[in-house]
Amino acid sequence: MARRVKDRATMKDVAARAGVSIGTVSHVLNRTASISAETSERVRQAMEELNYVPNAMARNMRMKTNHVIGLLIPNLTNNFHAKIASEFVNIADQNKYEVHILGYEYSLEREKNVIYNLLEYSVGTVIIVNGWGDERYIQELIKRGIRVILADRRSDLSDVVSVEFENYQAIKDAVSCLRKKGYHSVGFISEPLNLTNLQDRFKAYQEGLAENGYEFRENHVFISQQLCLDNVKNGYLYMKQLLRMKRKEDLPEAFLASSDLLALGMLRAISEAGYRVPGDFGIVGCDNLQISGYISPGLTTIMQDCGELSRELWKVIQAGNDGKRVENTVLSQKLIIRESC
Amino acid sequence: MARRVKDRATMKDVAARAGVSIGTVSHVLNRTASISAETSERVRQAMEELNYVPNAMARNMRMKTNHVIGLLIPNLTNNFHAKIASEFVNIADQNKYEVHILGYEYSLEREKNVIYNLLEYSVGTVIIVNGWGDERYIQELIKRGIRVILADRRSDLSDVVSVEFENYQAIKDAVSCLRKKGYHSVGFISEPLNLTNLQDRFKAYQEGLAENGYEFRENHVFISQQLCLDNVKNGYLYMKQLLRMKRKEDLPEAFLASSDLLALGMLRAISEAGYRVPGDFGIVGCDNLQISGYISPGLTTIMQDCGELSRELWKVIQAGNDGKRVENTVLSQKLIIRESC
DNA sequence: TGATACTATTAAAACGATTTAATTGAACGT
DNA sequence: ACGTTCAATTAAATCGTTTTAATAGTATCA
Numbered sequence: 001m002a003r004r005v006k007d008r009a010t011m012k013d014v015a016a017r018a019g020v021s022i023g024t025v026s027h028v029l030n031r032t033a034s035i036s037a038e039t040s041e042r043v044r045q046a047m048e049e050l051n052y053v054p055n056a057m058a059r060n061m062r063m064k065t066n067h068v069i070g071l072l073i074p075n076l077t078n079n080f081h082a083k084i085a086s087e088f089v090n091i092a093d094q095n096k097y098e099v100h101i102l103g104y105e106y107s108l109e110r111e112k113n114v115i116y117n118l119l120e121y122s123v124g125t126v127i128i129v130n131g132w133g134d135e136r137y138i139q140e141l142i143k144r145g146i147r148v149i150l151a152d153r154r155s156d157l158s159d160v161v162s163v164e165f166e167n168y169q170a171i172k173d174a175v176s177c178l179r180k181k182g183y184h185s186v187g188f189i190s191e192p193l194n195l196t197n198l199q200d201r202f203k204a205y206q207e208g209l210a211e212n213g214y215e216f217r218e219n220h221v222f223i224s225q226q227l228c229l230d231n232v233k234n235g236y237l238y239m240k241q242l243l244r245m246k247r248k249e250d251l252p253e254a255f256l257a258s259s260d261l262l263a264l265g266m267l268r269a270i271s272e273a274g275y276r277v278p279g280d281f282g283i284v285g286c287d288n289l290q291i292s293g294y295i296s297p298g299l300t301t302i303m304q305d306c307g308e309l310s311r312e313l314w315k316v317i318q319a320g321n322d323g324k325r326v327e328n329t330v331l332s333q334k335l336i337i338r339e340s341c
Numbered sequence: 342m343a344r345r346v347k348d349r350a351t352m353k354d355v356a357a358r359a360g361v362s363i364g365t366v367s368h369v370l371n372r373t374a375s376i377s378a379e380t381s382e383r384v385r386q387a388m389e390e391l392n393y394v395p396n397a398m399a400r401n402m403r404m405k406t407n408h409v410i411g412l413l414i415p416n417l418t419n420n421f422h423a424k425i426a427s428e429f430v431n432i433a434d435q436n437k438y439e440v441h442i443l444g445y446e447y448s449l450e451r452e453k454n455v456i457y458n459l460l461e462y463s464v465g466t467v468i469i470v471n472g473w474g475d476e477r478y479i480q481e482l483i484k485r486g487i488r489v490i491l492a493d494r495r496s497d498l499s500d501v502v503s504v505e506f507e508n509y510q511a512i513k514d515a516v517s518c519l520r521k522k523g524y525h526s527v528g529f530i531s532e533p534l535n536l537t538n539l540q541d542r543f544k545a546y547q548e549g550l551a552e553n554g555y556e557f558r559e560n561h562v563f564i565s566q567q568l569c570l571d572n573v574k575n576g577y578l579y580m581k582q583l584l585r586m587k588r589k590e591d592l593p594e595a596f597l598a599s600s601d602l603l604a605l606g607m608l609r610a611i612s613e614a615g616y617r618v619p620g621d622f623g624i625v626g627c628d629n630l631q632i633s634g635y636i637s638p639g640l641t642t643i644m645q646d647c648g649e650l651s652r653e654l655w656k657v658i659q660a661g662n663d664g665k666r667v668e669n670t671v672l673s674q675k676l677i678i679r680e681s682c
Numbered sequence: 683t684g685a686t687a688c689t690a691t692t693a694a695a696a697c698g699a700t701t702t703a704a705t706t707g708a709a710c711g712t
Numbered sequence: 713a714c715g716t717t718c719a720a721t722t723a724a725a726t727c728g729t730t731t732t733a734a735t736a737g738t739a740t741c742a
Binding site: 351352353363364367368371373374395396397398399400401402403404 | 727728729730731
């Protein structure tokens with residue numbers, strides 16, 4: 001059995017106490033008709049005395065609107081995603097919106113549940129952060145009249161607005177930085193490229209190599225097929241295996257890693273194998289996690305401004321509410337150079 | 342303007358299509374009256390064809406119940422809290438409950454907003470994770486008939502059930518471990534002790550000193566008054582200042598830190614000052630963050646099992662739903678010894 | 683056969699708000 | 713004094729469900 005909520009004062013109660021009709025109370029609350037100063041005051045007083053809090057469900061039901069936004073996120077324990085959630089909730093909160101944070105843990109069943117919930121609760125807008133390639137359920141949402149906004153991800157679907165990061169310049173900057181530091185080869189290490197931003201980064205990596213006089217070498221590209229590398233542990237295991245299977249001279253001198261968590265794991269594996277960073281290997285991560293500036297060596301990384309992302313998302317939402325058509329947005333990233341390269 | 346949700350099929354539509362009354366549809370959906378197999382089938386078919394999804398708000402309003410739990414958390418970007426949220430959402434999800442994750446960022450205004458939202462949405466149960474000392478708003482919630490459950494925190498208030506970690510044994514183990522490793526003094530570094538678990542830890546620290554033949558020294562206790570140290574940056578700055586202001590011999594040889602984030606920041610400051618861990622200083626953290634095992638040196642820390650915490654919280658919720666009175670629960674912690682001491 | 687019981691279905695009243703159209707009373711101009 | 717306008721208020725419909733009491737029809741039993 002679910003829990004029955006204690007009865008609270010309703011408009012009816014307030015109306016009775018103030019000696020007016022229910023409609024008047026509503027009008028006072030929403031300033032939706034002219035009410036004389038004195039009745040207005042009387043109603044307010046009654047609300048105060050009864051500790052009245054409006055019932056959002058009743059209101060939403062009647063109005064067929066609500067102030068709730070669904071935020072679909074792969075995983076809250078990933079600090080990058082948590083940061084986005086945190087920043088976005090901040091903004092929404094200031095605007096009297098509530099955010100339902102929905103971690104789907106990359107699980108299809110969870111996704112299904114989550115979406116069903118959104119429908120049941122008549123959530124009108126969903127923001128999908130990152131996530132795997134599957135676009136079927138996005139279409140499902142749109143078909144149901146739910147507005148879908150993509151963050152840190154892009155789509156060819158019409159009716160879907162996206163706010164993503166520009167993945168080319170920063171990666172090229174990184175390659176160029178590695179060249180300046182004197183590394184003779186640069187590798188690319190990533191989870192499977194079924195995300196648009198990873199695909200972009202891989203292209204940028206290739207172009208960066210060319211622009212900086214590096215040769216592209218197939219065997220310097222490490223794309224894990226089985227693992228989700230967006231996780232310290234998996235990064236550690238993957239790099240450990242690499243160091244055991246290959247001789248140092250067969251590995252690139254520097255790595256571009258697809259996330260800071262991955263890079264952090266690599267750092268540990270490298271250190272355990274007796275190598276040094278940035279001496280033996282250079283590492284560049286991606287995300288600029290809170291921790292990345294405070295480990296030793298400090299991690300050189302590509303920063304994505306979560307605050308900016310959130311603000312941009314909010315703009316999209318507002319524009320949409322006002323009925324304006326919104327263009328996709330691309331935000332720039334920034335290379336932060338620390339000690340790991 | 343908020344967004345108006347696209348019209349969806351309602352029970353009325355389903356009823357019309359199946360040629361029955363609205364009540365019948367409801368009964369089919371909830372098996373709340375005996376309906377003949379054929380009408381039942383007809384109704385189901387109609388639902389299918391119309392893509393019917395029940396309107397949770399209407400239902401909740403009528404039933405005066407809902408399946409939503411509010412989870413108040415200080416800060417999502419703190420990996421420890423994120424882990425708790427993540428684990429709890431997992432369990433709730435399996436039980437068809439929805440969780441509203443509410444990060445209040447230690448801000449009073451946010452807290453107020455958050456609570457108002459909970460009331461508006463008639464949320465019946467609130468879990469408060471950690472958080473500062475202020476108990477006024479807890480009483481406010483209880484007065485309103487909301488069930489409050491405390492996680493990783495304790496209270497003397499009646500009508501509040503808590504699930505917390507046992508903070509004595511693990512801390513004592515840590516002190517004893519530091520003794521075995523040969524450290525001659527152990528300090529305590531923490532944010533202000535206005536949380537029950539921090540108070541417990543401080544007592545345990547003192548008892549641990551005594552039990553292991555250490556002398557308690559006032560000047561080895563560092564309780565930051567201004568800062569919230571639950572954050573890498575602040576830990577870094579605090580330790581940096583300590584190292585600049587004091588001579589090494591005036592500092593303890595080992596530190597018990599109140600969180601891993603704090604410890605991580607300290608590690609960096611120590612390393613920058615040219616000292617080594619565990620050589621010059623021993624460090625023990627608290628939380629066992631994902632990253633803690635993968636930095637160098639690996640951080641010795643006290644692990645709190647977030648999964649266990651969540652499962653226990655769920656038990657409390659279920660028992661409460663069944664009308665049973667529940668006792669406070671205390672979960673054990675475990676010292677994980679790595680290289681930092 | 684008539685009373686009884688059960689099965690299947692429904693009409694209608696909630697739930698707590700918003701909103702529209704109607705009503706009342708006072709003020710105004712002529 | 714009478715029509716007109718305006719300000720303040722309200723009655724009633726509505727949103728999409730659940731739930732109760734009532735109804736009709738059918739089977740059971742003595």
